[in-house]
Amino acid sequence: MNIIFDIIASAGLWAAILRIATPLIFGTLGALLCERAGVLNLGIEGIMTFGAMIGWLAVYHGADLWTGLFVAALAGMVFGFLHATMTVSLGLSQHVSGLGVTLFASSFSYYLFRLIVPVAGTPPTIVPFQPISIPGLSTLPFVGPAFFTQTAPTYLAIVTALLLAYIVFRTPLGLAIRMTGENPHAAEAQGVDPVRIRYGAVIIGSALMGVGGAFLTLSAFNSFFPTMVQGRGWICIALVVFASWRPGRALFGALLFAFFDAFQLRLQTVVQGIPYQIFLMTPYILSILALAVMARRARVPQALMQSYRRGER
Amino acid sequence: MNTVLDISRVSKRFGDNLANDDISLSLKEGEIIALLGENGAGKTTLMSILFGHYVPDSGRIIIHGRELPPGKPREAIRAGVGMVHQHFSLAPNLTVLENIMTGTQKLWALRSKTNAARERLLAIADRFGLKVDPDARLGDLSVGEQQRVELLKALFNDARILILDEPTAVLTNIEAERLFSTLKEMARQGLSLIFISHKLDEVMAAADRIVVLRGGKMVAERLQFETSKAELAELMVGHRVSRPVREPSTPGALVLKGVGITAKVAGVDRLKSINFQLSEGEVLGIIGVSGNGQAPLAALLSGLLSRTAGDLMLFGKNVGNLDVGEVVAADIGRIPEDRNNEGVIGEMAIWENVVLERLSAFSRGGMVDRKAGMTFAREIIDAFDVRGGAPRSRTRLLSGGNMQKLILGRNLQQRPRILVAAQPARGLDEGAVAAVHARILEARRQGTAVLLISEDLDEVIALADRIQAIVGGRLSPPVDAGDIDARRLGLMMAGDWSETPTEATHAP
């Protein structure tokens, strides 16, 4: 018990939570935006991979870090556009289109990476985002090192979550997005074009996914490796449900998941004799338990995964 | 009065189906037009074109002298067109206010003006006498309230031209009357209205002018005072129709009896100690305002809901809770209220839909007997005049009336001993209603005991031998159809059954 308390009381744990959570926050917000408009985007895993690759590549070729993030967002948009074309315009199955995008985006990013970056020992590096100490706050005991010495994209992720919450619940655009996800026919009957809303949500959502991927290569690490996204995208899909499609809760969910992960990494170093796989499993198991508790209250967007073709009934 | 709307030579084709064929129509300020036609005549299509849901193949829509760009609901709304859809276009998970506000403000505004919108909504609601709670979750509202929200939506957008697609199909007579008085008030305040209906009474009562479509063509246009129900019915269908009349009959043996039945839905008592009995060759009508327990009663007798108390006697034997299989096996036919979601599975073939509920009879050793199923489907199609489909074609393609005939057919073809029919004629055109009623009376003549659950006074009076009202989950004592008039029935539906003659046991 004492060990566990020590771990929880260490500022390092909390700083790690924010770091680990950042790509998840971006990814979850992206997936959430898509789903709020009624489109499941299983392309996330591939889009994050491509974002990680292309963002890094841009910086490697001389762009600055923010441009790198922007390039990743743009790439996400391109894949979002592809997914939207297939699911919104053509009304193809959202599962399959998403898995197809993942398959394509990830293999394509490996292929491009291999063509562009010559293989030499370990992959080349860039100078990633550095932690920003927020004056005044970062020197506070415990709280300072725990929460106020992160890199800029981490703060951006949190701001994005709050901003998205505001947009979804407090603006006409957000209402239009929600209506499209609940009943696109009703949206259309009110003069809101569900096709455009869905395109917009999927494209912007995918941009966020791209940024989430780029965080891995531009802040969490400094070079790109194939397969380095390691299922983080799928976690985001689960987190959206966990969050009952609310951005604020998505932020919380991502932090909770990151807590389990950061915690198990620390527990491993002090608790011996338990297979390490058990530690790695905990975040997933706890997510499922949390889902079981939350599910009854969660309100799924009613038109999620339903294609909308104008003039068809 | 000046013309506010001109529909000019509109045509629209779906595949091989010419849904609208060169239709022209104009609407004046303050005028109410009723659009009439059989199921599938093209009414909804025409209105959808007007509102921009569909793009016409040819033709133009002119509002206040300006041509409306095709296929843009937004432009239609801006031009002052409001539409209340046949199938509600609402989001159950959002609040009333959110449903109404969607799309009414600049999409890129930094903040929703929620308070202003709420005030405006309340003001409009007040002006037209349409009370709602703006912050209620829409899914929690009754159908009638949802209808009101649909109207408010249009009014909120400053609609000057209001289109209502079968607004009363799911309303009770009382709700419908209230709606029409609101509509007339609107017309008085200068709005122009087009409404679609199959109910000739309300058409005659509310419309200034009546337009009839048949097979996509406009076949007639009459002023209200120069026509009659009979003429309209004939114009619609193309030949004379008259609803069948119930002949006197003597009921046979008692087949179904419920004593003190109580049932819960989602933890709440929806049926409260009800009593009823039903004999061979008679029709028992259950009348009531929507949402008073009709659905649980139908579900209970269809094998979908268990009772928590009370006895059910089937053919003189006390039975426990029945499941669907047992109900079907006991020769009880069932016509569900919601034909699109319960009655049929649209994506399945017609033959599959007719055998699905009696697969045990149409299978051997786990194998479906397709041949027998196909033959059965063909029999029904022939015997019940189901038009527009072969046994193998998808059921979704049938029109509402034909779908209903199919459901009737699969239940009646094998002469059930009991028929539980919930809202059997809802949403059907005059010809189809007559056909359905004839079938039910035919079954009665052959000795079937019919339990008719309906919100339509005319229907119940026309078909039922005895009538019970359902109010708040309770059943009134039965009254003889011969002794009753619309006024008394109205009172009973409001829960006042003190005047009813006490020829049967009182509900406790």
Next chain:
Amino acid sequence: MRLERREHRPVYLLVGTPIAAVIAALLLAGLLIAIAGAPVLEAYRRILVGAFGSRLSATETLTRATPLILTGLAAATAFRARLWNIGAEGQFYLGAIAVAACGSKLLAGLPGPILIPALLMIGALAGMVLILIPLWLRLRFSVDEVVTSLLINFIAVLFVSMLINGVLKDPMAFGWPQSQSVVDHAMLPKLVARSRLHVGFLIAVVLAVIIHFVQARTVFGMQSRAAGLSPQGAAFAGVPLTRTLVKVACLSGGLAGLAGAIEVLGVKGYVTTDLSPGFGYSGIVVAMLANLNPLGVVLASLFTATMFVGADGMSRSLSIPTYIADVTVALSLLTMLVALFFTQYRIRR
């Protein structure tokens, strides 16, 4: 521009569009091959050669199609009843590890003709057990099974990893964590000598035919389809929804578990954590390509395997990055999806 559902599907479209899709995918892949500086036409020839040019490549293509057929069937049967089983990957692994455990120790004493069917059953059972978790969560707590079955994949793979690092670890193994090998007489007979092609391929194809028959002809098939198309309508018609769902889940999970079992008994003989290069996920795509038709699943799997094995071989013979194989498969899936769409719809104006 507007889409319109076709009333009739002309034969030239049914034949022509898939061909057009393959051509489009190859053109796009050709672009990427050209970027890598390789001769494009030669690359196309090599893809063909790589997939069917020799006994090796042809048998390899069929070998790789085998697990895809089974996971594709798993997805197709579940999706048809609107059970979104994304957990085939985990079920695959659980089926595999169950077979490895029983086939190496517990039942190893049985004679082959009994052992092999028993092991196949055990693999299927393991898959069933795993799918019952998300199913139970859905029935009991109404938790969306898309997410739970997806998450369980990760847990299943970690669980397998734990076993092959622990109790099931092969003490005689050469070091890497791997399960003990199943006994030799538990291995499925080869279809072609000196190749990896095994009887499992035939089993998969026969199962596809059987499932097609079950879905088209039996009471269960009709009920599960009804339950998927309209739960409300099916309930009204007396289809026992829960029971049907459980049966469908067992079938789907069983097929995915069987896929894992057959991969172990047919090819590898033991389990490692890289037994499946995403067969569970590819199965979903294959199923949708096939429009959830079991016979279509066989074709779609063969198509996918052909593209992969062909492009993989091509990358080796032309020395361009291996990842071109996955890119080509992804492109063909995407173009094929679009092509199938245009057999059902047409664009007007």
Next chain:
Amino acid sequence: AAPVKVAGIHASPVENAWNSCLHKALQDAAKEGVIEYVFSEGVSGTDYPRAMSEYAEQGNKLIIGEAYAVEKEARQVAADYPDTAFVLGSSGKEEGSNFGVFGTWNYDGAYLAGMLAGKMTKSNVVGSVGAMPIPEVNMLINAFAEGVKSVNPGCKHLVAFIGTFFDPPKAREAGLAQIDAGADILFGERIGTADAAKERNIKAVGSLIDYTPRYPDTVFANALWGFRPILNAAIADVAAGKPVGRNYTAFGLMKEGGSDIVFVKGVAPAEAEAAMEAKRADIKAGKFEVPQNMEQPK
């Protein structure tokens, strides 16, 4: 002589440190004109045997790769193509005349690096981050721990596995977790660990390749492993028509010149460096053997 046709099959992308050792050696040999080199990377276990067969059928004389996840099938393929030489990374035994094996035994260097680290730690806690507890990783981490213990018996050694070969950000997080738990020197079996050390301004030890140029002020020692000696031996055998069914591991040992430690002088205390150099000489001379412990480190 004409260059030998060699194919490399890498289960991981060639960025992976271990694969990069092979890849680089093969590329160098190709540049020198000794071999003709083609390769595939990211080849999954399912596809690995096919890649072997295809390369064999394409007429490659020597196939270099890793059998770890496909031991059984790899041997089967070798039996099917008796005219092709296969020399694969494996912890198992050679087989027949054309299936040779090699292990990655750079634990000598890890032991020596441990000797430096043991004397450098101030917190008396060091940490190791590994991918998965496979024998060669275990051996490496155990040797490092053993080296630390030999000079500083009271030093605590933390171990964490991240469960995957490819998640540098996760390796970094694991490293940070160990630093938070008090470690002030990290042994990074995985790339990513040194990044944690760099961020917290502590020192780190690298493995397989020389990480010092990548982390100049952080990585002060590396347990190097060179594949070239193994490759040369295999090429020589193939060229001479000798069977390759033998174990090439020894060519990678320190005393054979295959592995070594490189370190930045002056980072560790002078007497620690001296003690380490003495041990290094002993190992090279065969006077000292670093214990081989394949058990999962605790």
